[in-house]
Amino acid sequence: MNILDKINESIYFVKDNAQYVKINYDALDEIIKNINLENNTHWLISNPFGILDMDIVDIMYYLLILHTIGDYCFWGDPKWSIESEYGILDGTYAIMYLILKRMQSKKSFNMTKDDFKEFLKGNNEIPLLDDRYKNLCMMNEYLKGRDFYDLIKDKTKDTELLTYLTQNLPYLEDVSTYKGESIYFYKRAQLMVSDILHLREYIEKVEVDYSHLMGCADYKIPQVLNNLGVLLYSKDLDNKITGKEELKENSEEEIEIRACDLVAIDYIYQKLNGKIARMDINDYLWLLGQDKKKITKPYHRTLTSHY
DSSP states (O other): OOHHHHHHHHHHHHHHHOSSEEEOHHHHHHHHHHOOOTTOOOGGGGOTTOGGGSOHHHHHHHHHHHHHHTSSOOOOSSOOEEEETTEEEEHHHHHHHHHHHHHHHOOOOOOOHHHHHHHTOSSSOOTTHHHHHHHHHHHHHHHTTOOHHHHHTTOOBHHHHHHHHHHHOGGGOOEEEETTEEEEOOHHHHHHHHHHHHHHHHHHOOOOBOTTOOOOOSSHHHHHHHHTTOEEEOHHHHHHHHTTOBOOTTOHHHHHHHHHHHHHHHHHHHHTTTOSOHHHHHHHHHHHTTOTTTOOSOOOBOOOSOO
16 A cells, blocks of 8 residues: 555544544535636746746755755744745745745755754744754755756656655655554655646646645645634634644644545545546645635644644
């Protein structure tokens, strides 16, 4: 059984045994009636920084760095942010901007910890700085001066690319234990595979297959689904989230939120008869979450390198 099959099987085990999170399928049905995913675009295609103006080799290297140090855990009081010519940026867009600016001046990300800390300097220290730096060192050791694009250019199927990346980049592992069972998520690995394949399809017109990816079990998609009345939390869990109380990593509450997030995405996918890939549904929901005027309920807070 490959990783994606394990994810699919294990998230339904959590959903069937969940105590703190329930799925409102009526709300999901209403969403499906009122959204049009046919014209949905990959989230990176709509980025504001001109990332796709680089050549494909640099874009793939950019994605490797982003998914090594970037796509997890930015929250705090105050949230980590930076100043830029675009104004104040925080979270994913902030680190995307910093990576691009460095690539425009020097492509090497082989740096000391002090240099790395300076590179990510903002209004306060970015969460999990040490973990991000450790990942960067592992990435550089993996590359050993090679072009990332050359290493992955022949891998155009999600199952193949996901297996390769998780075998070579151990920081992408993402497995929890719930009621004695292993629960597989691999959020960062799936997002990395999705980004690589989507952009290769878009830029190079390469035939790719990302149809087996399950989606990103993070904090942003559950926040959107909770705002839309899809994910329903127990009173105690809802109070913790609205009170900005940290949920422990690998707690039953956190695992149930992540698993039910993926089950909801899979439900939309099944209802649409598989016409829209789960990761495209995922991206649609993520982009909804960028409208802070509409998404008013807070996200759950877990200090983690998995998302």
